[in-house]
Amino acid sequence: MSKLKSLFFFAFLALLGAAMTTPAQAAEVTGAGASFPYPVYSAWAMSYQKATQNRVNYQSIGSGGGIKQVKEGTVDFGATDDPLTQTDLEAANLIQFPAVVGGVVAVVNIKGVAQDQMILSGEVLADIFLGTITTWDDPAIKALNPSLNLPAAKISVIYRSDSSGTSAIFTTYLAAKSKKWKEKVGAGKSVNWPTGLGSKGNDGVSANVKRMENAISYTEYAYALQSNLATVAIINESGQPVKPNATTFTAAADQANWDQSQGYYLWLVNTPGADSWPIAAATYILVKKGDSAVLGRVTDFFKWSFANGDAEAKQLHYVPLPDSLKKDISSYWQKAGVK
Numbered sequence: 001m002s003k004l005k006s007l008f009f010f011a012f013l014a015l016l017g018a019a020m021t022t023p024a025q026a027a028e029v030t031g032a033g034a035s036f037p038y039p040v041y042s043a044w045a046m047s048y049q050k051a052t053q054n055r056v057n058y059q060s061i062g063s064g065g066g067i068k069q070v071k072e073g074t075v076d077f078g079a080t081d082d083p084l085t086q087t088d089l090e091a092a093n094l095i096q097f098p099a100v101v102g103g104v105v106a107v108v109n110i111k112g113v114a115q116d117q118m119i120l121s122g123e124v125l126a127d128i129f130l131g132t133i134t135t136w137d138d139p140a141i142k143a144l145n146p147s148l149n150l151p152a153a154k155i156s157v158i159y160r161s162d163s164s165g166t167s168a169i170f171t172t173y174l175a176a177k178s179k180k181w182k183e184k185v186g187a188g189k190s191v192n193w194p195t196g197l198g199s200k201g202n203d204g205v206s207a208n209v210k211r212m213e214n215a216i217s218y219t220e221y222a223y224a225l226q227s228n229l230a231t232v233a234i235i236n237e238s239g240q241p242v243k244p245n246a247t248t249f250t251a252a253a254d255q256a257n258w259d260q261s262q263g264y265y266l267w268l269v270n271t272p273g274a275d276s277w278p279i280a281a282a283t284y285i286l287v288k289k290g291d292s293a294v295l296g297r298v299t300d301f302f303k304w305s306f307a308n309g310d311a312e313a314k315q316l317h318y319v320p321l322p323d324s325l326k327k328d329i330s331s332y333w334q335k336a337g338v339k
Contacts, residue, residue, distance in 0.1 A: 029297045032059040033066015033079030034165045035202040036220045037283040040100055041079070043312045044305040051308070056301055060201060064163020064189045070094065070286045077298045078286040081165025082189050086262045093289050095336045096263035097329045098282040099302060101253045101319040103221045104169045105244045105279070106232040109209050110136060112149060113230055116243040119144045121235045122177025122270075122278065128216060129157055129174065130181060131195030136214060144235075151214065158208050158217035161198025163189040169281045170218045173269040218279075221249075222316050236278040237270045244277055249319045252280035258325055260332050292337050299333045 031041070038060040045056035061069075063080035070078030071092050079099075089096055106125060108118060120128075124140050127133040133140060136150045160167045168189045175182040185191050199205045202219045206227040209215045221244055224231050233241045242248045255271040258264050268280040287298050306329075310320040321329075 027054040027297050029054070029056045029077070029301050030075045031056065031077040031079060032061050032069045032075045034063045034081045034283055035060040036081045036102060036166050036281070037079060037100055037318070039222045039316045040309070040313050040318050043316060044309045047309065047312065048301055048304050052304065054301070062162040062201065063165030063168065067286065070288065073288065076287070076294050079283065080286060081281055081283045082168035083265045083284045084263065084286070085265055089263045094286050095289055095332070096265070096284050096286050097332060098258070098264050098321060098325070099285050100313055100321065101249060101268070101280060101282050102317070103244050103249045103277050103280050104166055104218055105221050105224050106216065106218055106234065107206070107209050107224050107229040108232060109213055109215045109229065110151065111213065115230050116233050117230070118148065119233045119235065119241045122173060125234070126174045126178030126181040128155060129159070129194070129196070130184065131157070153214040156212050156215040157196030158199055158205055158212070158215055159193045159196050160200070160205060162200045165189060165283070166202060166218065166220055167191065169269065169279060172267060173279045176270050222318070225317060234278055236276055237272055238274045238276070240274050242275060242277055246314065246317055246319060248275055248277035249280050251275040252277045253319050256282070258328065260328055289336055292339070295333070295336060295338050299338045303330070
C-alpha cells in the first residue's frame, strides 16, 4: 500500500470510528406542532443535547400540524395547545400530558400606548375581532381607558391563518366572554375570522403587529416580549384588570385540577382569583402508544427537562409544572409502557 493510500485509509478509519462513537450512539427525537411552546422547547433541547449528546429536532408548524404528524407517525411526538379528549386519544392510540404553562396575550401597536397601559375586557376584545368595534376611539374602549389619548384610527386586526392552538385558546376565551362570538364564530384551532389579516405562526403575527400601526392581535407572551410589543391588561373573572406576567399565569395555573385518567385534558381560561390571568393555558405533548423505543426517547427528554429545565422556562416567562404533577405524569408514562 502506498504512503498516500495509507494516509487515506487511516483517515477513513478515524472518521468511521468517530461516527460510531458519537453521532450513531446519540438518540434523536423528532417533534412538531405548537408555536406557543417553541421558545422553551428549543432552550430545553439545546441544554439536553449538551448534557446527554441526544438531539431533539422540534419544528414549529402549529398545533394542527403537530396532531396530524404524530397520528401519521412521521414524528416521535406532536405538540398542541388544543388538548385532545380521552375519546380522541383512545381512537388515535395516543397518550397526552402537559409540559408547561404559559399565557396568550393581546398585543397592540398604537402610537403613545405603552406596555400594559391599555385595559380591555373580553367582551370588547370579542367586538374588536368581530369587526363591530372598528376604531380605537370607540366609546367602549375609551370607557375602559379614560386617561389614554386614543386615535380616531381604523383598527387593523391580525389573526392566525394556520391551524393554531394559540387560536384555540384565544377563541375559547372569546366564546366564554361573548355570546355573539360563540354563536357567530365559535372556538377552535381554525375558525372563520370575521375581519382582519391572517398571519402564520406566533412569530408571523408578532412581526405583522410590529410592522402595522394601529394593529391588534394575540400571541404567546414570550413572542410579545421578544418583539417588544405592547401587551394589554385584561379584566379577569374577578373583575380585576390584570397584567400578563409569570405571577398572574401562576395564579391561574394554581387553580388547575389535573386528571390523569382524562389525558390531563384541561382549559385554564377564565380561572377564578383576583390575580389570575384570564387567557392562561397548558401546552401538551402527544405520543403514540405501542412503540416502547419512541416512548422511551420522548419521555427521557421531558423527564430531563422537568428535572433540569424550570429555570429556563421561567426565564422565558413560562410557568413550570408543579413537582406533584411531574410525579403524576411519571406514573402515567409507566402505565403507557415506559420503563
